[in-house]
Amino acid sequence: MTKIVIIGCGVVGAAIAYELSRVPGLKIVLLDEKVPASGSTKAALGVLMGAISHKTKGRAWKLRQASMERYETLIDELESLTGIHIPFNRQGIVILCFSKEALDKYQN
Ligand SMILES: Cc1cc2nc3c(=O)[nH]c(=O)nc-3n(C[C@H](O)[C@H](O)[C@H](O)COP(=O)(O)OP(=O)(O)OC[C@H]3O[C@@H](n4cnc5c(N)ncnc54)[C@H](O)[C@@H]3O)c2cc1C
Incomplete structure (x- = not known):
């Protein structure tokens, strides 16, 4: 089992974690010092x-x-x-x- 830690749960970290979660054999941990998606991602217009x-x-x-x-x-x-x-x-x-x-x- 390969362990991967992703730091930062904005849209980029979350998307990387999600895509990697589809790869068998990986254990993924997503860390954020604040509430997930509270950085730029929260401000985005969504376009x-x-x-x-x-x-x-x-x-x-x-x-x-x-x-x-x-x-x-x-x-x-x-x-x-x-x-x-x-x-x-x-x-x-x-x-x-x-x-x-x-x-x-x-x-x-
Ligand atoms: C007003 C505004 C409108 C926008 N509108 C659009 C749009 O319509 N369409 C579009 O495509 N883009 C838009 N953008 C750009 C888009 O929001 C960003 O490109 C995108 O959200 C970046 O995502 P990110 O995951 O890289 O960063 P962030 O969302 O900022 O996530 C980074 C995360 O990392 C965490 N972090 C940072 N340092 C640490 C650390 N040392 N330890 C742990 N966690 C840490 C933060 O707490 C944060 O949650 C907009 C941006 C703004 C400001």
């Missing part, structure tokens, strides 16, 4: 930021793409594991574009 960047290649893009793909199954998975309804919407956010160039960036 999935993957689509904000315009880059579509490179390592960061691949990670972002994998995250967005994972999101497709994650909510259902967490709902069935916890029995808790997780409300979310897929209507996106409003961005005001004050020039044609700004608008073009969002149409690709």
Whole structure:
């Protein structure tokens, strides 16, 4: 049994712990000096930021793409594991574009 300690239970630590919990043979402990999700995670608006960047290649893009793909199954998975309804919407956010160039960036 491999033991893993993750320090910091914001969304990043929690997501790492959750994904690793699906790997057999790992014992995972998640520590936080405060209440879990009381840092930046508590302040977040909850907007999935993957689509904000315009880059579509490179390592960061691949990670972002994998995250967005994972999101497709994650909510259902967490709902069935916890029995808790997780409300979310897929209507996106409003961005005001004050020039044609700004608008073009969002149409690709
Ligand atoms: C106002 C605001 C709005 C935002 N809106 C969005 C958004 O809409 N979409 C988006 O994607 N991102 C958003 N973000 C960014 C997002 O909130 C952060 O990127 C994300 O929450 C970071 O998560 P984290 O787990 O790395 O950090 P945190 O949530 O800060 O978690 C870190 C944890 O580590 C713990 N910790 C720190 N040091 C120690 C230690 N020495 N020992 C034990 N525990 C420790 C802390 O107590 C904390 O719980 C927003 C941020 C802010 C401030």
